[in-house]
Amino acid sequence: MTTDNTTAHGAAPKDTPPEGDRPVVELRGAGKSYGNIRALHGVDLAVHSSRVTCVLGDNGAGKSTLIKIISGLHQHTEGEFLVDGEPVRLSSPREALAKGIATVYQDLATVPLMPVWRNFFLGSELTRGPWPVRRLDIARMKKTADEELRNMGIVLDDLEQPIGTLSGGQRQCVAIARAVHFGARVLILDEPTAALGVKQSGVVLKYIAAARDRGLGVIFITHNPHHAYMVGDHFSVLRLGTLELSAARSEVTLEELTNHMAGGAELAALKHELSQVSGVDVEELPQAEDLAAPTAPAPASSEGKS
Numbered sequence: 544m545t546t547d548n549t550t551a552h553g554a555a556p557k558d559t560p561p562e563g564d565r566p567v568v569e570l571r572g573a574g575k576s577y578g579n580i581r582a583l584h585g586v587d588l589a590v591h592s593s594r595v596t597c598v599l600g601d602n603g604a605g606k607s608t609l610i611k612i613i614s615g616l617h618q619h620t621e622g623e624f625l626v627d628g629e630p631v632r633l634s635s636p637r638e639a640l641a642k643g644i645a646t647v648y649q650d651l652a653t654v655p656l657m658p659v660w661r662n663f664f665l666g667s668e669l670t671r672g673p674w675p676v677r678r679l680d681i682a683r684m685k686k687t688a689d690e691e692l693r694n695m696g697i698v699l700d701d702l703e704q705p706i707g708t709l710s711g712g713q714r715q716c717v718a719i720a721r722a723v724h725f726g727a728r729v730l731i732l733d734e735p736t737a738a739l740g741v742k743q744s745g746v747v748l749k750y751i752a753a754a755r756d757r758g759l760g761v762i763f764i765t766h767n768p769h770h771a772y773m774v775g776d777h778f779s780v781l782r783l784g785t786l787e788l789s790a791a792r793s794e795v796t797l798e799e800l801t802n803h804m805a806g807g808a809e810l811a812a813l814k815h816e817l818s819q820v821s822g823v824d825v826e827e828l829p830q831a832e833d834l835a836a837p838t839a840p841a842p843a844s845s846e847g848k849s
């Protein structure tokens with residue numbers, strides 16, 4: 544059995560955190576019901592500094608519900624949610640941010656026609672001069688945005704270009720650098736690679752690793768076990784609202800992870816159903832083992848860090 548240990552950055556994933564390292568964010572038996580619908584139940588999750596925790600699961604598995612609890616959008620209805628070991632109940636994303644929990648959503652709240660530097664400071668603009676002659680400190684914002692992007696290894700030709708002209712991957716990277724600059728300790732990324740091609744996904748994975756190397760605890764939501772395995776230290780697979788697997792990197796191979804995601808048993812059942820539909824040759828369909836064959840994207844490390 545081979546495992547793909549390729550990592551998206553210089554430092555390899557570090558697997559289990561050191562003994563006694565308190566999680567920044569922790570869920571204990573947490574759950575969420577929307578009226579009669581139990582979207583999440585009995586979930587344990589620990590997010591440590593300098594570690595990437597991957598949350599995987601099929602559509603409707605409860606991934607978004609899980610991160611909505613941590614990012615302060617929804618409140619859990621069972622179990623515990625702790626930040627720095629203290630039980631909390633966050634009532635808004637602003638409250639989560641005050642505790643250092645930042646979320647990068649897939650649709651990225653950016654203004655496409657505004658320059659990159661302006662989007663970097665959106666909602667937290669720097670100003671200079673006393674009221675009533677206070678003005679935007681454009682020079683300082685440009686300089687800081689440029690420095691922060693470079694610190695993360697992100698080099699853009701021109702910070703004056705509208706952010707809408709950047710690729711989806713580059714915009715994700717700007718959002719990650721922004722969260723790091725504004726002091727995030729925990730960074731939640733909701734399917735950042737879902738709409739991206741192989742190369743751009745590699746770039747985003749590289750900056751996930753860069754955020755981890757800057758000491759952030761990263762929660763990386765994805766459908767893609769290959770992407771998860773390139774940067775993950777811990778893997779939590781959700782299925783119908785409960786944890787199906789929670790394993791450190793040393794406890795699970797890429798093949799096993801892929802099998803969990805592909806749902807070997809479900810695939811067999813689907814094949815059985817399809818066999819009753821004429822015109823479908825079930826023998827031609829992939830086996831569960833075939834799905835586990837690594838077809839990992841090009842190693843992001845080949846992008847080269849500048």
Ligand SMILES: Nc1ncnc2c1ncn2[C@@H]1O[C@H](COP(=O)(O)OP(=O)(O)OP(=O)(O)O)[C@@H](O)[C@H]1O
Pocket residue numbers: 577580581582600601602603604605606607608609
């Ligand atoms: N506001 C809501 N009210 C009622 N049910 C909800 C609500 N939000 C989510 N659900 C239900 O909770 C379950 C989990 O949904 P969730 O969005 O967390 O899944 P997901 O893993 O993020 O899926 P996807 O991959 O499609 O984004 C689903 O059955 C969904 O229908």
Ligand SMILES: [Mg+2]
Pocket residue numbers: 606607608
């Ligand atoms: Mg979702």
